[in-house]
Every structure is written in structure tokens, then in C-alpha cells.
Amino acid sequence: MQSPIDDTVLTQQGFNSVGGGRSLIIACGALAREILALKEMNGWDHMDLTCLPAILHVYPEKITDAVQEAVLKHKSSYEQIFIAYADCGTGGLLEAKCQELGVQMIEGPHCYSFFEGNAQFAKIAEDEFTAFYLTDFLVRQFDAFVIKPMGLDRHPELRDMYFGNYEKLVYQAQTDDPDLTRKAKLCAERLGLSFERRFTGYGDLQVALREV
Structure with missing residues (x-):
């Protein structure tokens, strides 16, 4: 079974190898355009972005495991990891997993809430x-x-x-x-x-x- 992780790490300039002291945003693919726009608008050059498939939006029961896999894959390479998901239908499981992994996530029940x-x-x-x-x-x-x-x-x-x-x-x-x-x-x-x-x-x- 193919991993749900998109192995491509994106930066404002394009493809880049990770470096010390950087932050990684692990995001829902539905937020990629918005996060890249915010990076450019604010000059957040210290941030890299990797996205999980946006189709997980339709299968929320798969989100927590996919996020955990991504965090464990990248944790040793970044000073800070932030999860650009809200609860998104996981029934609190994603929040509990993020606390266990020592990473932060967006507050709120779903993207409609935090956009508003x-x-x-x-x-x-x-x-x-x-x-x-x-x-x-x-x-x-x-x-x-x-x-x-x-x-x-x-x-x-x-x-x-x-x-x-x-x-x-x-x-x-x-x-x-x-x-x-x-x-x-x-x-x-x-x-x-x-x-x-x-x-x-x-x-x-x-x-x-x-x-x-």
C-alpha cells in the first residue's frame, strides 16, 4: 500500500534539502496554496512545507496515522514541526497524537472554523x-x-x-x-x-x- 505521505518538501524557492534550525509544516494538501502564499507574503524563509494528500479530507479516520508517520519521518531533521490540521473529523485523536509526539497543531474543529x-x-x-x-x-x-x-x-x-x-x-x-x-x-x-x-x-x- 502506498504511503500517504508526500515526500516532497517545499520551500518558498522550490525544492530544498532540510537544514538545521528550520521549521517544518506538515499540512493537509488542501492548504498548500494558502500556506505557500503566507510564506511568501511574510518572508517566512525558515519554514519548509510538506503536504499529506488532500483526499484525506474525505477519509478523516486515516489522518492521525498519516500525520504520525510524517512526524516520525521528519522529526530528527527539524528543530520544530507544526501540524497544519485542525481536528478535521478525527474525534480528538489527532490532538491526542500530537500531544504524544510533542508537536503543535491548529486549534479548531475544521478548516471552515479557523478560516472564519x-x-x-x-x-x-x-x-x-x-x-x-x-x-x-x-x-x-x-x-x-x-x-x-x-x-x-x-x-x-x-x-x-x-x-x-x-x-x-x-x-x-x-x-x-x-x-x-x-x-x-x-x-x-x-x-x-x-x-x-x-x-x-x-x-x-x-x-x-x-x-x-
């Missing part, structure tokens, strides 16, 4: 329990991460079963991209939901990485 800002998301969560969220990544990969895993490409009649209790699609925009906004609106139409765009920027992801 965990404190703000906690305030609105009760009022938005009928909202379905998309990020920049999920808008780009809507078919691969929403439509196909749910079988809606083969059985569109399942839409009501999956989304009948939702009322709106909230697009949490990390960037101002008119093309992504148009695509997000089409995603809402395909699911039969009203549409709301909310510019969140990078939210608590930026705050967490600044600590590193």
Missing part, C-alpha cells in the same frame, strides 16, 4: 447549522471532493438526501478571485442552495503560522 476565525465561527455556528461551506480549494476541486465522493455524478437524485436539510452554501473566500466566486455560485446552483460569499482571508491559519 475560531472565536467568530463558534458565535455563528448555531445560526448556520443549515449552511454548507466551501473554501477556495473546495471550489476549485468541487467535483473531485464533493460531487464524486457522494456519487452525485452517477446518481443526481441523491442530492435531496444529502442536501435537503441545508439552506445555503457559504463560500469562505481566502482570495479575491472573481472566477472562483462565479464557480462557487454555480456550485450552489448545482446543490439547489442559496449563495453567500464571505471573505475570510487566511483567518487563524495565519495567526497559527505566525507563532511558528
Whole structure:
């Protein structure tokens, strides 16, 4: 069985061998673009990035083992390792494993929360329990991460079963991209939901990485 770890370690300049005194971000592949953008914006040249496959987003029960494997593989080569995952459906298992391994992770239940800002998301969560969220990544990969895993490409009649209790699609925009906004609106139409765009920027992801 192929390892879930992407062995490529990325830096702002491209490929690079690890060196002493550096920090490694082990991230969900769905956050790669955002983390590289933050590295460049802030000049965080001491950080390297390695990503686990974004498809683990669909299989949260596999995340904890994949993170542990990545940490053990790289721990001897870095002064600090940070895990760019929230709980992400692991039911607290990822947090417990990170404590065991002596590494930090992003606070919050999932990326929708930390992009919104965990404190703000906690305030609105009760009022938005009928909202379905998309990020920049999920808008780009809507078919691969929403439509196909749910079988809606083969059985569109399942839409009501999956989304009948939702009322709106909230697009949490990390960037101002008119093309992504148009695509997000089409995603809402395909699911039969009203549409709301909310510019969140990078939210608590930026705050967490600044600590590193």
C-alpha cells in the first residue's frame, strides 16, 4: 500500500534539502496554496512545507496515522514541526497524537472554523447549522471532493438526501478571485442552495503560522 505521505518538501524557492534550525509544516494538501502564499507574503524563509494528500479530507479516520508517520519521518531533521490540521473529523485523536509526539497543531474543529476565525465561527455556528461551506480549494476541486465522493455524478437524485436539510452554501473566500466566486455560485446552483460569499482571508491559519 502506498504511503500517504508526500515526500516532497517545499520551500518558498522550490525544492530544498532540510537544514538545521528550520521549521517544518506538515499540512493537509488542501492548504498548500494558502500556506505557500503566507510564506511568501511574510518572508517566512525558515519554514519548509510538506503536504499529506488532500483526499484525506474525505477519509478523516486515516489522518492521525498519516500525520504520525510524517512526524516520525521528519522529526530528527527539524528543530520544530507544526501540524497544519485542525481536528478535521478525527474525534480528538489527532490532538491526542500530537500531544504524544510533542508537536503543535491548529486549534479548531475544521478548516471552515479557523478560516472564519475560531472565536467568530463558534458565535455563528448555531445560526448556520443549515449552511454548507466551501473554501477556495473546495471550489476549485468541487467535483473531485464533493460531487464524486457522494456519487452525485452517477446518481443526481441523491442530492435531496444529502442536501435537503441545508439552506445555503457559504463560500469562505481566502482570495479575491472573481472566477472562483462565479464557480462557487454555480456550485450552489448545482446543490439547489442559496449563495453567500464571505471573505475570510487566511483567518487563524495565519495567526497559527505566525507563532511558528
